[in-house]
Amino acid sequence: MNCRAVTKHLSLLLDERLESEFAVEVSEHLWSCRKCNREFMRLSRLRQQLHSLRRVPAPQYLRHLVRLHIAEAQNDYVVKRLREFLELRWSRIRTTERLWYVARFLGTASAFVFFFALCSAMNPIYIDLRDRALERGPSQNLRQNLGVYVLKNLGLVPVEMQRKPISSSEPMINDLYLLKFGESASRTGSDDSFSVFTVVDRSGSAKIQNVLEYPADSRLLHSFNHMLSSAQLRPASQNGRAVDSHLVLSFSKICVYD
Amino acid sequence: MDALAENEKMFPKEIALERYESEATVAEREALLERIRADKEKAFDGLFEQYHSMVFHLAFRILGDREEALDVSQEVFFTIYRKMHRFRGESSLKTWIFRIAINRASNRCRWWNRLRRRGTVSLDEHLGRNRNPDLSETLEAEGNSPEDALLLQEKRSEIERWLLRLPIHQRIAVVMRDVEGMSYEDIAEAMQVSLGTVKSRIARGREELKRRLNGELG
Structure with a gap:
């Protein structure tokens, strides 16, 4: 056994922590090796000196200080008990599988309800006063529409349900223009009629695009075209916006003789 | 021996x-x-x-x-x-x-x-x-003569000084073993480490002290 191996085990030999056979081998080496023996003696002296370090007495007032500390803590008794209670409950929840999953589910559900309520506050529900269903009462109306409202706030409303009913109006021509044309066309002649397909743009200007039925008297058509080009029509609208549209105008001249 | x-x-x-x-x-x-x-x-x-x-x-x-x-x-x-x-x-x-x-x-x-x-x-x-300085430190008088007492006190101060310079875990292990006289098992339980770790810490701590206190130990 060499000195290096023995030196590593001197501390354990000193504390009698070596296996008996190994301890004998080490002891035998110490008998024969002066250097290792000296090291062992130094280690032993160190241990004695450590053991003989004076014991530092605790001050007399330590008890008083501890009691003060305890009294101070007891003043916050309720808060501390509550905290300990919650810590104990929480540790039980964390360590019990079923309770842990239930707690997680409740936490997720609470977060969902919170954010849903937040979105609802930012997008409050408006009740349509024109809705006849309102006659039944606002709460009934709300219940009926609640499903749609929830989906809408989650951003899950299907596309077809998001389309609102389109309000539209057709193009119109002022009766005065037609009256003027009627007066200009009132002259002797035979019965006549014509029909035109008109394009009305969003500014209200109209133009004949196609003649569906020609009159016998072409002057009638020319006069009508002249009137139409100077007339200002009300354009068609969809959701409050003017749009291009078409108008079919039919004119019949019936002669009445006294 | x-x-x-x-x-x-x-x-x-x-x-x-x-x-x-x-x-x-x-x-x-x-x-x-x-x-x-x-x-x-x-x-x-x-x-x-x-x-x-x-x-x-x-x-x-x-x-x-x-x-x-x-x-x-x-x-x-x-x-x-x-x-x-x-x-x-x-x-x-x-x-x-x-x-x-x-x-x-x-x-x-x-x-x-x-x-x-x-x-x-x-x-x-x-x-x-x-x-x-604590009163007990100044009044302590062990040994046969004032010179012996002073030498003893200096030796103890030296040991205490180097003990404080050990890494914390080695210091705790050495204090518990050599000053308090606790068993290895109790030290392992108190420090919440394995027995092997305790042995290692005590050995290293003692080795370090022995090295530092070269002259004091003879």
């Missing part, structure tokens, strides 16, 4: 006591719980009376300062007061109390190390500033 014979006198064989202690811890726990049920304040006073000097001494040897040791002792007994009803008897009461003391003292050491790293205050500076 005179050293071995002397060693046997100082630390009698602990192996035979191990089996007895495991039964004793259960009895200890039952006795403590009974006392707490009867009168908690009295039970705590009993524990304080029995262990306060041990706790303070351990904290002092780990931290090297009376005031720090006083603070740590207060924290230890406050913890004991709050948690003594939860003592499970898995180790002896002494080991359990030592464990609390070691944790508190280690935390305090780490706190000082953090301050030192930030460059705020160092523990050495703090100790140097606040250390007032």
Whole structure:
């Protein structure tokens, strides 16, 4: 056994922590090796000196200080008990599988309800006063529409349900223009009629695009075209916006003789 | 082997006591719980009376300062007061109390190390500033002559100084083994490490001290 191996085990030999056979081998080496023996003696002296370090007495007032500390803590008794209670409950929840999953589910559900309520506050529900269903009462109306409202706030409303009913109006021509044309066309002649397909743009200007039925008297058509080009029509609208549209105008001249 | 014979006198064989202690811890726990049920304040006073000097001494040897040791002792007994009803008897009461003391003292050491790293205050500076020589240090007079007493005191101061310079874990292990005389198993339980780690820490701590105190040990 060499000195290096023995030196590593001197501390354990000193504390009698070596296996008996190994301890004998080490002891035998110490008998024969002066250097290792000296090291062992130094280690032993160190241990004695450590053991003989004076014991530092605790001050007399330590008890008083501890009691003060305890009294101070007891003043916050309720808060501390509550905290300990919650810590104990929480540790039980964390360590019990079923309770842990239930707690997680409740936490997720609470977060969902919170954010849903937040979105609802930012997008409050408006009740349509024109809705006849309102006659039944606002709460009934709300219940009926609640499903749609929830989906809408989650951003899950299907596309077809998001389309609102389109309000539209057709193009119109002022009766005065037609009256003027009627007066200009009132002259002797035979019965006549014509029909035109008109394009009305969003500014209200109209133009004949196609003649569906020609009159016998072409002057009638020319006069009508002249009137139409100077007339200002009300354009068609969809959701409050003017749009291009078409108008079919039919004119019949019936002669009445006294 | 005179050293071995002397060693046997100082630390009698602990192996035979191990089996007895495991039964004793259960009895200890039952006795403590009974006392707490009867009168908690009295039970705590009993524990304080029995262990306060041990706790303070351990904290002092780990931290090297009376005031720090006083603070740590207060924290230890406050913890004991709050948690003594939860003592499970898995180790002896002494080991359990030592464990609390070691944790508190280690935390305090780490706190000082953090301050030192930030460059705020160092523990050495703090100790140097606040250390007032204790009366017992100045009046102590052992040895046959004043010169012997002075030499002895210097030797002890040297040992204490180098003990404080050991890494915290080695310091705790050496103090618990060589100063408090605890068994390896109890030290492992108190420090919550394996037996091998305890052996290693004690060996390294002693080796380091032996190296530093070259001249003092002859």
